[in-house]
Amino acid sequence: MSVRVVIAALALALLPLAGPSLAQASDSAEKAKAVTEEDGKHLDAEGNPTYKIENGTVDWYTFSGYRRYHSDCHVCHGPDGTGSSYAPALVNSLKTMDYATFLSIVAEGRKNVGGGKENVMPAFGDNKNVYCYMDDLYVYLRARADGAAPRGRPPKKSDKPQAAKDAEASCMGG
Ligand code: HEC
Numbered sequence: 390m391s392v393r394v395v396i397a398a399l400a401l402a403l404l405p406l407a408g409p410s411l412a413q414a415s416d417s418a419e420k421a422k423a424v425t426e427e428d429g430k431h432l433d434a435e436g437n438p439t440y441k442i443e444n445g446t447v448d449w450y451t452f453s454g455y456r457r458y459h460s461d462c463h464v465c466h467g468p469d470g471t472g473s474s475y476a477p478a479l480v481n482s483l484k485t486m487d488y489a490t491f492l493s494i495v496a497e498g499r500k501n502v503g504g505g506k507e508n509v510m511p512a513f514g515d516n517k518n519v520y521c522y523m524d525d526l527y528v529y530l531r532a533r534a535d536g537a538a539p540r541g542r543p544p545k546k547s548d549k550p551q552a553a554k555d556a557e558a559s560c561m562g563g
Pocket of ligand 1: 458461462463464465466475476477479482491494495499500501508509510511513519526
């Protein structure tokens with residue numbers, strides 16, 4: 390049994406002990422709690438990528454997501470995920486949207502035609518500058534949605550893990 394599975398099992402086993410008050414507070418921030426780490430990448434109890442922010446220092450992926458967001462999404466979704474008249478505030482969307490849904494919308498795009506207005510979310514499935522950094526974008530927006538990351542450039546960040554360098558080289562190069 391891997392460490393990740395053991396920790397996930399433990400987290401599930403402990404949940405009922407905490408009683409209803411914690412169950413009520415099990416909002417998005419609770420779900421996003423980092424329980425395992427692999428080479429600087431944090432995972433929640435369900436094994437989905439998440440952020441880790443301690444004393445104002447963000448993990449590398451959250452920082453990277455901040456940068457990628459502001460190069461490829463900000464023009465429509467507004468600074469720091471706060472939304473615009475054209476596209477929704479992702480700080481709200483990510484409060485409830487799960488990882489798989491996020492991935493598929495960003496990869497495939499979406500079109501909303503109504504009220505004489507056509508708003509288009511482009512498909513980024515063939516854009517390496519986006520799809521090589523999907524998890525980074527997801528964890529950054531998740532941190533914003535939970536109120537864990539403040540607006541603006543995170544002032545302190547962890548070093549870039551070797552795993553991130555390797556994944557980037559193979560994704561961008563391949
Ligand atoms: C050209 C403008 C544009 C860009 C650039 C853009 N989006 Fe969007 N996005 C939209 C619009 C418009 C919608 C709403 C579409 C709809 O209503 O179906 C949307 C919807 C979404 C949604 C679904 C939100 C919800 O609440 O349902 C996600 C997630 C999303 N975008 C993520 C991203 C990410 C991540 C990036 C950057 C990689 C990005 N978008 C870049 C225009 C854009």
